[in-house]
Amino acid sequence: NSMLSWQRTAYHFQPEKNWMNVLNVKDTNFFLVSLWVWLRLAVLGELGLSASDPNVVTIWAGPMYYKGWYHFFYQYNPKGAVWGTIVWGHAVSRDLIHWLHLPLAMVADQWYDQNGVWTGSATILPDGQVIMLYTGSTNESVQVQNLAYPADPSDPLLVDWIKYPSNPVLFPPPGIDTKDFRDPTTAWLTSEGKWRLSIGSKLNKTGIALVYDTSDFKTYERVEGLLRAVPGTGMWECVDFFPVSSEGENGLDASINGENVKHVVKVSLDDDRHDYYAVGTYDEKNAKFTPDDLKNDVGIGLRYDYGIFYASKTFYDQSNGRRVLWSWIGESDSEYADVAKGWASIQGIPRTVTLDKKSGSSLLQWPVAEVESLRLGSNEFENLKVKPGSVVPLEVGTAAQLDIVAEFEIDMKALEMTGQSNKEYECSTSGGAAERGALGPFGLLVLADDDLSEYTPTYFYVVKGNDGQLKTSFCSDQLRSSLATDVGKKIFGSSVTVLEDEKLSVRILVDHSVVESFAQGGRTCVTSRVYPTKAIYGAARLFLFNNATQVTVTASVKVWQMNSAFIRPFNPQQSNS
């Protein structure tokens, strides 16, 4: 397994030596999966590799902050290498960066979750009580909602959980398929003092968010109508609903409503495996959300991230007065490679989310400040002129674990002389960093080796439109990220709003096999997984590049080496001795 160990991340959360499965498990035929796993293990055996103690972890459950600890519950199969009977893994942290693995929080030991303890959410009541609602897949694969609570609320680690003896508390309502009713949200208060929550589903091909009210989390009444419905989007997983302040930078508790508050609905589309959100207005009386940008509502909204990013959730972090968004990041290598390396999937670095007051109805996402505690020494490069068609090495030493902040300015004279174009640029259908235009691409090559046999470009591409306005795209290109052939080679990205007074700016977190990038303060984000074979550990390098034909760009870059995070099993005996 050491053969592929460089792909393990050093400061992103992932379970110990186990593996996470990226299968869309719900729809998987068990026999086929068993056969597939058996074949893969047989092949591994041939190669003398082993997938010992393999465990499957997918997606996750409910994040929250309690008595000084952040709690992370995730979908975990302790019994085998395939997605099977999912239980809740559990880890705790003081700062969202360093983690201690704890014993399983809940296992599949009841008829109503015998087929899996699936995604749920925590609600912390005003008196401090913790309510956990989760989806159980029953012995007959019916999706029901169950209630659980801590056995000992005075234990800050919340190690033991009790399932409510009269579970399930909610069955699929009439007209809803029994396999399309899952992932309850955190509850919020109505002005009448009831708790309200939403559950994702679909009706024919229309994705929908059902609404329920409850006073005690044991009995529920269905609220007529739907929080949101968008035709053609299919099953909605992991619905998230939360308020954002249209005034301040602070986050809001789920129950906050009123003036200077907007609301966000996020859904994870099972059909295309991306997370979409829209900012809008919540009408409490009708339990209905209306997006600000009605044009956008023809579709489903904006993406949190244009790379690999799914089943995310937010929670209100009362200790820091912020709303934190956290996502599951799958793999884009082959299943064979996943078995060989013994794990699959990681968590992204948690992000603070706020409303982007300048650009309108969209959010800004930024890595939580705590990640900066991992910053070690830094190198600064100021006002480097990067000429058209050039690559400039940045001497930062090894470059497998970095935090990079960069700003770019296009030479004004050259910009004025550049002709207008009616070209519509799109990262995903472009030729990537190799395709040259007048005003782009330019940016950074991360996880590169000295010979540039491997590199991952993260860059801007600017087009001067027929109206004379500049349109900017932000992309991350996997095409030359690895000499391996069995890995994803796509170009991720999207357009990014750049306001008059803004320079082009980007923050990039590099961690062995993950590259998380945030353009224009987190207005457009792209997370990519890459699997270099040469640009690893001490051989990893960093370069600036400018592949535009017309303009010189001036770049200022600050680069920090990043420490590894402490992510280990919690062993009280050990720490006592």
Ligand code: FRU
């Ligand atoms: C998300 C999801 C949820 C479900 C869980 C099952 O991808 O499918 O809808 O609760 O994972 O593991």
